[in-house]
Amino acid sequence: MIKLGIIGTNWITQQFVEAAQATKQYQLTTVYSRHQDTATQFAEKNGATATFDDLNAFFSSDQFNTVYIASPNSLHFEQAKQAIAHHKNLIVEKPAFMNQKQMAEIQRLLDQNPDVLYFEAARNIHTPNFHAIAKQLGELKTVSGAEFTYSKYSSRYDKVLAGEVPNVFSPKFGGGALQDLGVYTVYDAVTLFGMPEEVAYFPQLIRTGVDGKGTAVLSYPEYTVTLNFSKISNSHMTSEIYGLKDLIEIDDGGEIQHVNYVDADGQRHVLGENDGTNPMIPEAQDFARVINDPEKPQNQKDYAYWRQLSVYVNKILFNLRQDAHIFFVGEGEKVIGDQRD
Incomplete structure (x- = not known):
């Protein structure tokens, strides 16, 4: 049984939790929200037993081994790094990361921590x-x-x-x-x-x-x-x-x-x-299949393919934004532009 922790308590998190529970492969144990009352309400509704409003304490918990990250897009990168540092598998809601620099850093950390699995939640x-x-x-x-x-x-x-x-x-x-x-x-x-x-x-x-x-x-x-x-x-x-x-x-x-x-x-x-x-049930099933048996050849093949797709999609999204001169807070055109190729 996959012990699941979640970041974010919005509608898409609720949908994923329901999908995960429908597969009978996950148990929601831990909820993080910036507001304790919100975390408690979500946990009570969905059967979780631990709640946190402190992110460091959340990741230090031993009550979950896989985290679903559905926070605002700009927060995914730092939260994903914390997950890897604490050896938690991570399922990151799309889009996983903002630019190629962030994606490259996550891929580097994953290569250094082969026990951690990463999935981008692109359900379609x-x-x-x-x-x-x-x-x-x-x-x-x-x-x-x-x-x-x-x-x-x-x-x-x-x-x-x-x-x-x-x-x-x-x-x-x-x-x-x-x-x-x-x-x-x-x-x-x-x-x-x-x-x-x-x-x-x-x-x-x-x-x-x-x-x-x-x-x-x-x-x-x-x-x-x-x-x-x-x-x-x-x-x-x-x-x-x-x-x-x-x-x-x-x-x-x-x-x-x-x-x-x-x-x-x-x-x-x-x-x-x-x-x-x-x-979201099919993606939850696919992720569980790989998490539960990562050494199976077909699972290794599928995992490598999904991970590469995530890199490709990240690159296209970034290049599309560059083409249209759309930059987010903290992304200066001069700095980000060097990463296009």
């Missing part, structure tokens, strides 16, 4: 529907491009319109559409098509200084992949992977609840449907 690529997409993609005779869209209006944008700066739209905390919904679409592209040759990003900036929505273009040798994402508007546009006369049709690039193959005659063939279960 672990789902059965995503695997169905990948399988059908391999059967296309020709691939001529793709478009992935994932746009959902955030209730936090109401606060921006009211003059506030919530974390998810704050440059201090690494917010913005690319760093949130955009991550899923970048994972779609990199997992299915590999690393692009060039990237470009065309953001719509909002008052807080981050991107509320945007379009990214990833250039491959024979086609382009376009990513559309927004936290300030809704979209019901489907995502598509193009063959010649045929295509793969996806409801959106994040949830991936409905997937069809549309043949050359326009006939739809269902590849995958939403089964109504918690969408």
Whole structure:
């Protein structure tokens, strides 16, 4: 049984905890929050026995061996370093880290501590529907491009319109559409098509200084992949992977609840449907499989692949921000710019 500690008590943490418990492979034991009352409430609701409002004391606890980090984006790096120093496996909510310098440091620490396992929680690529997409993609005779869209209006944008700066739209905390919904679409592209040759990003900036929505273009040798994402508007546009006369049709690039193959005659063939279960269960199962049996050859192969994907996605996200001249607090253009290549 994996003893789980968590950082963050928001809705996504609740969803992951429920997914983890549904696998029967995890036991939530420990909760950290900046506010003791919040930690206690979350622990009582979910069956944890230990709570902390001091991060050093939390990581020093022997009541958990794996930590799920779902704090604001800008805090992931330092918390991940603490986890590694205390030999805790870490599951970091996407996006794992802000830039290539942070990612390189984490990879160095992981290499020095091979007993620690690291996972980026990008739930979409672990789902059965995503695997169905990948399988059908391999059967296309020709691939001529793709478009992935994932746009959902955030209730936090109401606060921006009211003059506030919530974390998810704050440059201090690494917010913005690319760093949130955009991550899923970048994972779609990199997992299915590999690393692009060039990237470009065309953001719509909002008052807080981050991107509320945007379009990214990833250039491959024979086609382009376009990513559309927004936290300030809704979209019901489907995502598509193009063959010649045929295509793969996806409801959106994040949830991936409905997937069809549309043949050359326009006939739809269902590849995958939403089964109504918690969408984070597949990733929780995958992570548990590796944590529980890290020496199994297939698990080692999968782990190395997921870890490399995380590095690739981090690089693309960083380069997209560089292209659009989007910098977070503490990231000077002169300093960060040296890391692009």
